[in-house]
Amino acid sequence: MSPSVSHSPPLFRPDLATLEAARSAIAGTIRSTPITPSADLSHRLGVPVLLKMEHHQVTGSFKLRGAANAVAGLSQADKDKGVVAVSTGNHGRALAHAAKAAGVRCIVCMSNLVPANKVESIRALGAETRIIGKSQDDAQEEVDRLVAAEGMTLLPPFDHPAIIAGQGTLGLDLLDQAPEVETVLVPLSGGGLIAGVAAAVKAVKPGIRVIGISMDRGAAMVESQRAGRPVQVEEVASLADSLGGGIGLDNRYTFPLVRDLVDDLITLTEVEIADGMRHAYWRERQVVEGAAAVGLGALIAGKVEIHGPVAVILSGGNVDMAQHFRVMGGGEA
Ligand SMILES: *Cc1c(COP(=O)(O)O)cnc(C)c1O
Numbered sequence: 101m102s103p104s105v106s107h108s109p110p111l112f113r114p115d116l117a118t119l120e121a122a123r124s125a126i127a128g129t130i131r132s133t134p135i136t137p138s139a140d141l142s143h144r145l146g147v148p149v150l151l152k153m154e155h156h157q158v159t160g161s162f163k164l165r166g167a168a169n170a171v172a173g174l175s176q177a178d179k180d181k182g183v184v185a186v187s188t189g190n191h192g193r194a195l196a197h198a199a200k201a202a203g204v205r206c207i208v209c210m211s212n213l214v215p216a217n218k219v220e221s222i223r224a225l226g227a228e229t230r231i232i233g234k235s236q237d238d239a240q241e242e243v244d245r246l247v248a249a250e251g252m253t254l255l256p257p258f259d260h261p262a263i264i265a266g267q268g269t270l271g272l273d274l275l276d277q278a279p280e281v282e283t284v285l286v287p288l289s290g291g292g293l294i295a296g297v298a299a300a301v302k303a304v305k306p307g308i309r310v311i312g313i314s315m316d317r318g319a320a321m322v323e324s325q326r327a328g329r330p331v332q333v334e335e336v337a338s339l340a341d342s343l344g345g346g347i348g349l350d351n352r353y354t355f356p357l358v359r360d361l362v363d364d365l366i367t368l369t370e371v372e373i374a375d376g377m378r379h380a381y382w383r384e385r386q387v388v389e390g391a392a393a394v395g396l397g398a399l400i401a402g403k404v405e406i407h408g409p410v411a412v413i414l415s416g417g418n419v420d421m422a423q424h425f426r427v428m429g430g431g432e433a
Pocket residue numbers: 161163190191257258287288289290291292293294342343389391392415416417
């Protein structure tokens with residue numbers, strides 16, 4: 101009998117040469133985001149705490165790194181036919197922008213349950229939109245049709261080598277800016293970000309620790325790692341909405357990379373995520389979405405074992421401002 105897929109080594113692990121190539125490929129598209137010490141958390145924890153301000157990335161999240169790298173890696177023939185995605189969130193925004201910057205046609209498919217402002221913001225970034233049916237599955241059918249009938253390329257949000265390598269450039273940048281870092285806190289959903297970042301920082305500094313952080317309900321990667329194979333989880337509404345969704349039962353790349361490269365997984369309650377958002381605002385003067393606040397939330401909740409300087413990735417800022425206002429109304433953490 102062949103060994104089960106989940107125990108075989110990763111099919112892809114970006115090495116330094118691949119990550120450096122990704123960094124050059126996306127240099128003209130992305131912004132270099134600052135890393136800033138948090139005086140408050142450094143004082144509280146007794147070690148330097150550094151915030152990687154990736155919520156200031158173009159399109160509001162790190163996802164532009166992966167999308168730009170994946171578009172850059174297409175053959176001219178594939179660029180001529182264009183790219184498609186199903187995401188309504190940060191991946192859709194990033195792909196729309198990356199494709200437009202490269203002069204590549206982009207269609208983002210979504211169901212008619214998606215709010216009009218989200219559809220409009222993807223259109224404003226230069227993508228065509230197709231509103232199909234009542235569910236994500238209906239939208240996926242239209243994507244499959246565009247791939248089969250028009251030869252367009254589907255670029256998924258995380259389980260793809262070029263996406264993982266693109267997200268990994270954030271790890272290279274982080275250690276260039278702060279080589280003293282010993283622990284990196286990374287928001288975790290499908291695992292493209294943490295797989296890329298872990299591969300990058302461990303290639304440069306093998307002893308560094310990488311910790312993934314998710315919400316405590318509906319965290320597909322965390323549940324899958326506990327089960328030892330990709331599993332489906334029920335989706336639950338969360339302040340960290342960008343961390344929702346499955347990892348795919350046919351996950352190929354990110355499940356084994358997370359298993360092999362991530363040192364620890366932490367989960368947070370909704371109150372702890374809100375505390376992270378409030379800390380970002382009141383103490384750091386930063387507006388971040390719930391998904392981006394989980395590193396701060398984990399530190400404030402005392403859930404991270406501290407050994408030396410810590411970097412916290414603030415992964416995105418695309419929060420509904422009315423929701424942000426309501427969370428801030430809960431006062432300072
Ligand atoms: C997509 C996303 C994440 C999670 O990234 P994965 O690669 O899916 O693990 C975290 N934060 C924000 C803001 C995101 O958009």
